[in-house]
Amino acid sequence: MAKLTMVQAINLALTEEMERDPGVLVLGEDVAQDGGVFRLTDGLLEKFGPGRVLDTPLAESAILGTSIGMAMAGLRPVCEMQFCGFSYLMMGQFEAHATRMRARTHGQVTLPLVIRMPYGGGVRALEHHSESREVLWAHLPGAKVVLPSGPRNARALLAAAIRDPDPVVFMEPKHSYRAFREEVPDEPEVLPIGKAQVVQSGTDVTLVSWGAMMRPTLKAAAEITGKRGVSIEVIDLLSIAPLDAQAITDSVRKTGRCVVVQEAPRSFGPSSEITALINDKAFLYLEAPVARVTGYDVVTPYFGREKHYIPSAGRVARALETTLDF
Amino acid sequence: MPRKPVAKFTIDHLQVLDEHGVVDAKLDPKLPDERLLEMYRWMRLARELDERMLKLQRQGRLGTFPPNTGHEAVSIPVAMAMGPKDWFVGAFRETGGRLVRGEPLTSPLYYYNGWEEGNILPDPALRITPVSVVIGCQVPHAAGLAFASRYQGEDAATVCFIGDGGTSEGDFHEGLNFAAVWKAPMVCIVQNNQWAISIPRSAQTASQTMAQKAIAFGIPCVQVDGNDALAMWVAINEALDHARSGKGPYLIEAVTYRLMMHTTADDPKKYRSEAEEKCAWEKEPLIRFRAYLAGKGLWDDGKEGALIAEVKEQVDQAVRAFEAPVDWAQDTAFDHVYGTDHPHLHEQRAEFLANVRFDGGKEADHG
Numbered sequence: 001m002a003k004l005t006m007v008q009a010i011n012l013a014l015t016e017e018m019e020r021d022p023g024v025l026v027l028g029e030d031v032a033q034d035g036g037v038f039r040l041t042d043g044l045l046e047k048f049g050p051g052r053v054l055d056t057p058l059a060e061s062a063i064l065g066t067s068i069g070m071a072m073a074g075l076r077p078v079c080e081m082q083f084c085g086f087s088y089l090m091m092g093q094f095e096a097h098a099t100r101m102r103a104r105t106h107g108q109v110t111l112p113l114v115i116r117m118p119y120g121g122g123v124r125a126l127e128h129h130s131e132s133r134e135v136l137w138a139h140l141p142g143a144k145v146v147l148p149s150g151p152r153n154a155r156a157l158l159a160a161a162i163r164d165p166d167p168v169v170f171m172e173p174k175h176s177y178r179a180f181r182e183e184v185p186d187e188p189e190v191l192p193i194g195k196a197q198v199v200q201s202g203t204d205v206t207l208v209s210w211g212a213m214m215r216p217t218l219k220a221a222a223e224i225t226g227k228r229g230v231s232i233e234v235i236d237l238l239s240i241a242p243l244d245a246q247a248i249t250d251s252v253r254k255t256g257r258c259v260v261v262q263e264a265p266r267s268f269g270p271s272s273e274i275t276a277l278i279n280d281k282a283f284l285y286l287e288a289p290v291a292r293v294t295g296y297d298v299v300t301p302y303f304g305r306e307k308h309y310i311p312s313a314g315r316v317a318r319a320l321e322t323t324l325d326f
Numbered sequence: 327m328p329r330k331p332v333a334k335f336t337i338d339h340l341q342v343l344d345e346h347g348v349v350d351a352k353l354d355p356k357l358p359d360e361r362l363l364e365m366y367r368w369m370r371l372a373r374e375l376d377e378r379m380l381k382l383q384r385q386g387r388l389g390t391f392p393p394n395t396g397h398e399a400v401s402i403p404v405a406m407a408m409g410p411k412d413w414f415v416g417a418f419r420e421t422g423g424r425l426v427r428g429e430p431l432t433s434p435l436y437y438y439n440g441w442e443e444g445n446i447l448p449d450p451a452l453r454i455t456p457v458s459v460v461i462g463c464q465v466p467h468a469a470g471l472a473f474a475s476r477y478q479g480e481d482a483a484t485v486c487f488i489g490d491g492g493t494s495e496g497d498f499h500e501g502l503n504f505a506a507v508w509k510a511p512m513v514c515i516v517q518n519n520q521w522a523i524s525i526p527r528s529a530q531t532a533s534q535t536m537a538q539k540a541i542a543f544g545i546p547c548v549q550v551d552g553n554d555a556l557a558m559w560v561a562i563n564e565a566l567d568h569a570r571s572g573k574g575p576y577l578i579e580a581v582t583y584r585l586m587m588h589t590t591a592d593d594p595k596k597y598r599s600e601a602e603e604k605c606a607w608e609k610e611p612l613i614r615f616r617a618y619l620a621g622k623g624l625w626d627d628g629k630e631g632a633l634i635a636e637v638k639e640q641v642d643q644a645v646r647a648f649e650a651p652v653d654w655a656q657d658t659a660f661d662h663v664y665g666t667d668h669p670h671l672h673e674q675r676a677e678f679l680a681n682v683r684f685d686g687g688k689e690a691d692h693g
Contacts, residue, residue, distance in 0.1 A: 025477070051477065057507055062466040062500035069470020069484075072455065073413075075477060077470075093497075096460040097467070103662040104456055105445045110665055142663055165665030194668055242668040 003181040009151035010040050010116075010172065013158035014078065016188050018048050021076060024162055027054040028063055028080030028116075037082055038118060038177055060089035064115060068097050071111040076162060081117035084171065085128030090115075091136070098167040099142030114161045118174035119147075120212045120263055121310050124303040131300050132211070132263040135270055137169040138241035144168040144193055145241040147211035151182040153197070153238060156189035164193055173212030196244035198251065202233035205324055206251040208274060209261035210237040213311060217261045220316035230324060240270050248274060249281040256287035257326075259319045261311055266294040288326035291319045335541050337534075339549045342556035345609045347617025355560050359624055365406060365555055366615055366625075367633060369398040372422030373612060374637040375431060376586075378645065379438065383590045387649070391438035394421045396585035399555035399611035400517050402426055404485060407562045411482035413475070414454045415468040417461070419517060419584075420487050428452040431644035443654070461492045465501030465514065472510035472575070483511040483569040485562075491522025493536055499543075502575065506543040509574035513565040514540075516577065517552065519584035520606075524597040540577035552580030553611040556618075585610060656682055 004012065018024045026041055026048075032055040035042030045053045056063050060081055067077040081087040094115075101111050121130035138145040144166055148154035154172070161168035191197075199214075200221060209217040214236050221232045233251050237244060252258045258278055260271040275290045293311045301309060342353045357365075376395045382388035401423025405414060414420075414427050421434050430448060437444025437457060445456040455471075458464035468486030475482040492498055493516060505512045516536045520527045533539060540547035546568065550561045558580060565576035583606035587594050594603070619625035660675040685691075 054508075057500075057503050059496075059500040059503065061497055062469070062504045065463060065466020065497060065501060066470035066473065066504050069467040069472070070474045070477075071470075072467065073471050073474030073478065075474050092460065093463060093466070096463055097458075101456075102665065103659060104442055106442055106658065107662050107665070108446050108450055109456070144664070193666070242664070242670060245670055 001183045001185055004151045004184045005178045005181055006148070006151045006154050006172070007038060007040055007177045009155040009182075009184050010158055011042060011044075012184070013155040013162075014041065014044060015047065017159055017162045018044070018052065023074065024076045024078065025052040025054065025070070026078050026080070027056050027067065029056060029058055029082050031055060031080050036080060038174065040116075041080070060086050061093050064090040064093040064098065067113045067115075068093060068101070068111055071113040072101070072109055076112050078114040078116060078162060081115060083129050084117045084119035084131055084133055087115075087117050088136075094137065094143070094167075095140055099140045102166065103142060110165050111167050112165050114158070114168045114170050116170045116172060118177070119171045120173045120175050121300065121303075121306050122175040122212070127302060130303065130306060132295065134171055134211075134240050135264060135268060138270065142166070143241055144239065145171065146193055146239050147171045147173065148238065149173065149211055149214035149236050150176065150180070152184050152189070153191060153236070155184055156191040157193070157238060159188055160190045160193050163190065168193065171211065175212045176215065179215070191238065194239045194242040194244060196235050196237045196239070196247040198233060198247065199236045200232065200234040202231035202255065204230040204255055205232055205257040205259065205320060206248070206255045207232055207234045207259050207261065207316070207320070208237065208248060209235075210240065210270075211263065213261045213263050216311060216313040216316055219313035220320060223313065223317050224320045224324075228324070232320070243270070243273065243277070245277055245281065248277060252278050252282040253285045256285050257323045259291045259293065259316065259323050261293045261316050262295070263311060264295055265297045266292060267297050269294060288323045291323045293319045335538065337537050337547065337549055339551070340557045340561055341551040341554050342560060343554045343614055343618055345553070345614050347614040347621060349556065349618060353557075353560065355556060355563075357556075357559065359622070361406075362619060362622075363624060365402060366619060367637070368402045368406070368422060368426050369555065369612055369615065370633055371637040371640060372398050372402065372425060374634070374641050375421065375425075375434070375644070378641050379434065380586070380590065382645070388435065389439050390589050390591045391434070392418050392589045393586035394419050396553075396583055396606070396610050397517060397519065398422045399558055399615070400515065400552045400580045400582060401487065403555045403558040404515060404562045407559060407566060408485060409482065410451075411475070411480050412453065413468070413471045413482070413484040415464050415471065415484060415486035416455065416457060417464060417487045417489060417492065417517075418457045418459060419489065419519070424454055427454050429454055431641065432648045435644060435648040439648070441654070442658070462488060462495030462497035464488070465498050466504060468512050468514070469501045469505035469508070469510055472505060472512035472569075473508050475511060481570060483513060483566050485513045485515065487515045487517055489522060490516065490518040490520065490527055490530055490536055491525060492516075493539055494530055502540065502543045502545060502577070505575040506545050509572065511569040511572075512575040513562065513569050514575060514577045516579045517582060518579055519582045521584045521588070521594075521598065523588040523592060526598070535579060537577060537579035545575050545577050547577040547579065549579040549581060552582035553609050553614070555611060555615055582611075583609070
């Protein structure tokens with residue numbers, strides 16, 4: 001067991017998967033010599049050489065487009081979008097080909113590839129570097145969208161993403177890259193994609209979140225548990241697509257109350273889908289309306305103002321109390 | 327410091343067979359007679375299929391499709407020159423090349439009549455990628471495939487096709503740039519047929535040639551008479567040798583003409599003159615090839631008649647197979663979303679099937 005940051009855990013997963021499978025390769029802007037702008041791929045060039053760790057020209061569409069070609073030929077490319085804010089340039093390739101190749105060929109051609117990208121706010125970054133846009137990818141049939149929340153699950157989910165037969169968007173909460181360390185086992189771990197984790201079981205209210213928002217969510221859960229002596233169930237979704245409907249349904253049928261926490265803007269986000277899901281599957285069990293703590297439907301402000309826009313533990317705590325008191 | 331030129335470029339144009347079928351003896355690749363006859367047979371078959379598809383579409387027996395007539399001399403010699411390990415990355419006006427490569431005649435019929443079955447190859451080892459409807463996307467795919475061939479230690483090249491309109495897309499430039507930087511074994515064929523739906527070549531780019539776009543990426547290039555199958559044969563062999571020898575990609579501009587509509591959903595009379603079309607028909611690829619064969623004593627009216635009857639029968643058979651009733655399941659879309667199993671799709675499939683049953687198998691009413 002070693003205590004690792006998420007950066008180290010992701011680097012470990014990449015190393016382990018490249019050692020395990022010679023078809024795995026890493027490509028992206030500045031990923032080789034520089035080790036990536038966040039140093040996620042540090043040391044891979046030295047270990048695996050320039051044939052498997054590729055600095056690409058600066059073009060997001062072709063980073064995914066060439067990865068699609070490599071995957072068609074049987075390789076398992078792990079490509080990096082330097083920031084979520086630059087990833088929209090590959091949307092065409094993602095929608096037109098990455099998500100469709102299996103369906104259009106009835107499974108004859110499949111694309112086992114991973115698109116890694118840092119996402120989210122709270123790191124005082126330049127414009128276009130702070131958004132949480134997981135829903136853009138999750139909406140597309142055929143896409144898998146995974147968002148780890150800590151070092152241990154990041155390592156296990158990235159291994160799963162690399163071994164997965166489908167394209168996986170792996171969104172890394174950059175606020176959590178070096179924010180804390182976690183025990184990571186020596187042996188490689190793999191977590192299933194599309195399965196949530198109940199990280200704390202409880203009976204009075206369900207708290208659902210994912211990615212970077214798990215930190216304020218857990219903090220608020222601890223605060224309200226201490227303050228009111230209630231029993232809170234906390235679910236870490238880990239994947240947005242496919243969504244683990246069963247885990248959410250089972251929990252809300254038990255607690256009758258639910259608060260969903262998302263960093264992304266409110267409208268049309270995963271929290272809307274989760275609310276609709278609860279309406280479909282657990283309506284008669286509800287003791288209170290499903291509450292949502294989300295970003296606002298505004299263009300992400302520059303970092304001078306961002307702290308009031310990103311959902312905080314305080315907002316989650318207030319929503320929990322309102323839901324418990326309903 | 328003096329001001330001086332630091333780089334100069336020239337673009338060659340290559341023609342071996344002129345529009346009257348007169349061959350340039352020095353450039354003639356001197357293909358064996360049977361290869362020449364094979365090439366002509368493929369071109370005649372592709373033309374026959376295309377003409378039949380237009381009839382079927384006009385009769386409501388086929389969906390919208392982009393006719394290929396006039397493009398036979400581009401993809402057919404290219405596919406004939408390719409090796410079994412090479413990847414054929416098409417756009418959507420290379421039906422002839424796809425047939426040469428081993429795609430069944432029924433594939434374009436299924437594909438353009440709304441069945442994914444048209445994308446399923448009899449054997450994935452044929453290495454033909456599906457039609458790329460979104461313009462330009464296929465160029466980065468080809469760069470990735472070419473990279474992968476080298477990564478896997480295969481002595482193979484990837485050949486991709488794009489049209490003149492496609493050269494305006496970012497993916498064309500990005501894909502060529504990646505391939506060049508990686509020295510990937512890729513050949514890009516720009517099928518310059520003068521029209522991108524209604525946009526003429528002159529409104530698509532201010533470049534003097536399409537070929538010269540390769541120069542910007544450090545990729546060698548040549549402009550070829552794309553109605554001349556022999557010139558295409560010469561060019562593709564040079565290009566494949568270049569790519570396979572580790573020197574990186576190569577670009578061929580094949581100058582041809584889109585003799586028909588973009589797809590069956592548009593009418594070229596709205597944007598171009600009949601005089602222009604008439605002039606283009608005089609330069610089309612089959613007339614000159616037939617004249618060349620006749621000049622060599624390999625062809626005559628009797629042989630032409632026999633060949634036409636033969637390819638008609640071949641297309642008839644394909645159409646009969648395509649129009650035979652099929653009992654394909656309606657819910658296949660649910661089979662191929664992911665390679666892994668997810669409960670929400672089981673639930674939605676059940677809902678879909680219940681709705682199909684509710685509609686009693688009749689066409690659902692969409693208002």
